[in-house]
Amino acid sequence: MKTFLFIIGISCCQMSFCQVTCIIDTLPKNHDFKKDVYISGDFEGWSGGKEDYKLTKSNNYYHITISKLRETINFKFTLGSWDFSECDLNSNPIENRVHTFSNSLDTIHLKIANWTNGTSKINRSTASKNVHVLAEHFKIPQLNRKRKISVYLPPNYETSNKKYPVLYMHDGQNVFDLATSYAGEWEVDETLNKLSEEKGLNLIVVATNHGNEKRISEYSPWHNPKYGEAEGDAYLEFIVNTLKPKIDKIFRTKKSVKNTAIMGSSMGGLISHYAGLKYPKVFSKVGVFSPSFWYSDESFLYTEKHANLKHVKMYYLVGGKEGEEMVENVEKMGNIMKMNKFPKNNICTKIVPNGTHSESFWKSEFENAILWLFN
Template sequence: MKSPLSILLLSLVFVSCLNHKKQEVSTFADKGLVTFVITGLPEHHDYKQDLYISGDFEGWSGGKDPFKLNKTNNQYQISIPKYSETLSFKFTQGNWATVECETDGNPIDNRVYSFTTTSDTVAIKILNWNNPNQKNKPTTASKNVHVFAEEFEMPQLQRKRKISVYLPPNYEVSKASYPVLYIQDGQNVFDVNTSYSGEWEVDETLNTIYNETGFGLIVVAINHANEKRLNEYSAWDNKRYGKGEGALYLDFLVNQLKPEIDKAYRTKPDSENTGISGSSLGGLFAHYATVKRPDVFGKSMVFSPTFWYAKASFQFTKTHPNTAKFYYLVGEKEGQDMVDNMNAMVELMLANNFSEENIYKKIVPHGMHSESFWKTEFKPAVLWLFVRD
């Protein structure tokens, strides 16, 4: 039994944590606040279910208690402070398996809100909820995509991960070896049914490139870690989101996964023929991995990198110049902060002995923080990194 003194101390700690959280939210709220009010829900919606908002401001967790919507008389709403100029988000029933979707069950793009005033109210209509129990959904993955491992061991992190592999159309009838691209957030790479906001259609795009040019590429897609995604994709600790595990995750890729891929397939294992890719936090990680280990990853596809999440990435990059190839992409609709941070990183690299001819920067006026944007930009990025003279 706890003594009255220990109960008092625990109570004080709890209250202190609550006050700290309130102060943090209050600091952001002073800059601006938006209230999302749910004005439309699917006919079959169960009002016993809690709803959550999940987005770039809380790490795309799928649903955290601090971001649970308030419910009064079956009316849901939540106020979000101005964590950044632009918010990207979706609504869920607590996880990505129950994320909002189109009426026909297909994924929707991320919702985006840009702050233009200090106080705003936005009406939201949710068309449908993804049904994780729906069976026999046809896969959209091509025939040359297969599962390499359902539960690949990650000893550095004491976890397991699903790994999927795309092979070029002529792989089985050829004796050639191929370059390899490692892509983060593997759920969104090949199959719409495993994604929560649409797929990149990497397999269809590479099949088209092969038919047009004869270029073949092996792709290794590594599923993300769900609630540990933020930790694995950043090498630096974050006060709001926790400990960075990016160095351990990189060690896993280099010392566990890549040797097994090189053993199982006819790869070109040198850095000149090995690339890494990711978007959002995955883009931050792709940048870090290439800066840290250019001897392994000689090509980096960095889509919509969240450099704001780890400001220490700037100083780290400044002190690690190399000659790897970097392809940077951001959309103006992602917010000025995203554009400014990417521009600042590229300028820093050019001022600190990175090769100008090996850095490509693309800013798309109508580009949004979404899978559909990254899908359309995948082809030009592959061609610049792997096929250009």
């Protein structure tokens, strides 16, 4: 390993000036300083490498200054895409980096052990044999874009004539397969195969890939001047009016609202929460993991006006290590729901003290959430 210095200044103006300096003082000995380095995280949609977040090169180090928009940020470094991102020495994904802003001047020391190089990333699919690709380029007419759609079918689907409930999920790259993920996978297929055998719970799961640099816009119903246009309504219209009818036509599904669920994490948690409120006649079960309620105060105002629902179940999950702000926002949202006539028995809020903003955390909690929602 060679030692170099990367300096990243993250500054903010919230009544007073504050700054955190991240010093990456160890890099792989084969690091190529001709390559650009990017910071990517929940504050920019996990794009993998937006031009606005490219570090400036100065001799043998890189630096960038970005504004603080929230208490805690989760991030990683890349060389421009998730195919070329930081990893451990064995080229395995690492947990997200986390920084909570505290003092006006903070400094943290960081190390990059290795970079994935496209070929070092796992290229053998870990998806179960009952996970299928519905389409590599499924058209989203509402956004004039295309996305990969993957479908999990229960183990007994091919040997029965039964119809099944359906769960719709976002960030499809991370749902079933380590080979397509950029931060680990949820192992939804392995978990549901186990639940099928042990508890007789059988679901169809439909996972839509996110849109990389479009992700944060597509998963937000509200405009944010820092992040751009809100496309969440169009994205949900696609799921409700285009994707669901197609799934119901091709597969043996239980089409009713009581048999239709939606689930996601981070910005995917935000859009899932919104979907439960906007489309209560479509989704009756909603999994809201580590939701990005910080993105817009409109999420609280909208909930106040639309929380009076009787048959929708909401499961909220947040980790104590995601930042105090995240926990407070989930608790605040739960209180707003109850104060506006959402049935208390239809809300489950789980706060895990050691939980982090990561696929590994969401994977570990998926089983509990799905059993509560489909109980």
